[in-house]
Amino acid sequence: MNLKNPSLDELDLVLGLCRNGSLSACALSMGVSTAYVSKRLAQLEQRLGLKLFHRTTRSLALTEVGETFVEWGQRVLDSSQDLMDALSAERSVPQGLLRVCSSSGYGHSRVAPALSELVKQYPALEVQLELIDRPIDLLTEGFHLDIRLGETSEPDLICRHISGNQRILCASPSYLKSAPELKELADLQNHACLVIRERDQQPGRWVLQGPRGEETVRVRGAMASNSGESVRQWIVDGHGVGLRSVWDAAPFLRSKKLVRVLPKYFQEANVYAVYPSRLASSARLRVCVEFLAVRLCE
Template sequence: MDGFSDLRFFALLMKEGSLAAAAQQMGLTAPAVSRRLALLEKRLGVRLLHRTTRRMRPTPEGETYLLEGARVLAELDALERTVSGARSTPRGLLRIAATLGFGRLLLAPALSAFARRYPEVELQLHLTDRPVNLVEQGFDAVVRFGELPDSRLTARKLMDNERVLCAAPAYLDAAGEPRTPADLLRHRCIVLREADETYGTWHLRQGDRQETVKVASPLSTNDGGAALAWALDGQGILLRSLWNVEDALHSGLLRPVLPTWKLPPADIYLVHPTRSELSAKTRALSEFLCEWFAR
């Protein structure tokens, strides 16, 4: 096997997480994949993986081979796109990651329309509440909320995303209406756990005033749909993106809480690696989604 083929093989092996899963993707048997890994390690003269019956993890040499190999493969792909003319025609596999709620409710319909416009693009949408490393996990693009943390990535804003506090009228009628952020401490609050970040700490601003409250959360979840269902059922006060609760607010099923106080925004971006020669499929996706959400 040539070096590029070996790099792609090892990247696939690490992405799938097991010999059996990689074998299924490649249409081979697990022993065949194991033999290929052994040949690769013999050719390089180093061990690339620590393996047990339950898991495998890369050695330091394996991590270097994986990360530097990803850069080499990206440069090769860019070269081949330039030579073959793929730069001008969106086609091939396009892997996208997004959060569960936004991905189901807003992104999936947009991607359905994108698929009709670009039938030569094969879409894979991965929805998760876990943090995603775009480069290491092999995604072409990720939809994320908030500021861009990595200067090696490029982001295009898809839509503004205001966050609001809200609750069912039945809950507010029974528990009373909070007048200040400190009043939240005596209320039941519904907390959404996202990306393993510290949760239940709410930051509010009114003009030059800023207050931080650690709320009581007898109900918490990692799923926005469940959190919204609890709020609608009168279980407490919810902090949620406006796109997710706007209909309920307009219909009166939920009422705003502390409407004169602002919460930190979490604008929504499409993020992709920064490359001088962006693939036609990723460029088409970026342009399409910006147009879609602008409407």
């Protein structure tokens, strides 16, 4: 049988379905209708004479042949982009798709504006940014670049330092007026602490650097969130002590809406660009990382 090779768009569609796990989620990420995605998949499977996914009403699971399709499809897409990178390097004009992820607070406040400037400077780039407050597996989730707070020790990933950052302990003056004494790290156990699930730490357990080196304290409080902006607002509103990045807390410290407490303690949370080692020679990635290394240090 003489089969027509799948197009790059079809390969991208199948990999998108694999990443998103459902027709509707994939359609949402592509900005098209679920019916369109379903039709494209059905047409591809019919032409190949192969079933790539087991379908239920809510999810998709790769068949055995689908797993082979995705494995080789990713290689083909990578090779195609490598070709464009090579051409871009020759022309000194980076182009192509960059899938970037970051945490919601830092991504919204710092990464998104920087990427806006990047695309203005290099209009041949296509950038997709996703803000995700959970650990990311770059290799399986299809991202090219993760701008994260905190180092990584994952294999097959390159981790480049972008800028310095620390998390510090803050509270509002109104909270401190009626709160228990706060002189030692252990005193936090007697305070309302506003907990957020950061990518690089466990909720309810703060590990900080202090005069005696690294110390750990268990904290608790009546309010918690996966949104850094919400927690910061709760700290300002006087609900307790919180651990926030310097870049996030600085404007509120200057306006005296927040006060730094236990100033000898901090948590390292430097900013890193993390990307798969196979993309080390990518022109579009190199330009993006070098641009962010300058822009995010400002």
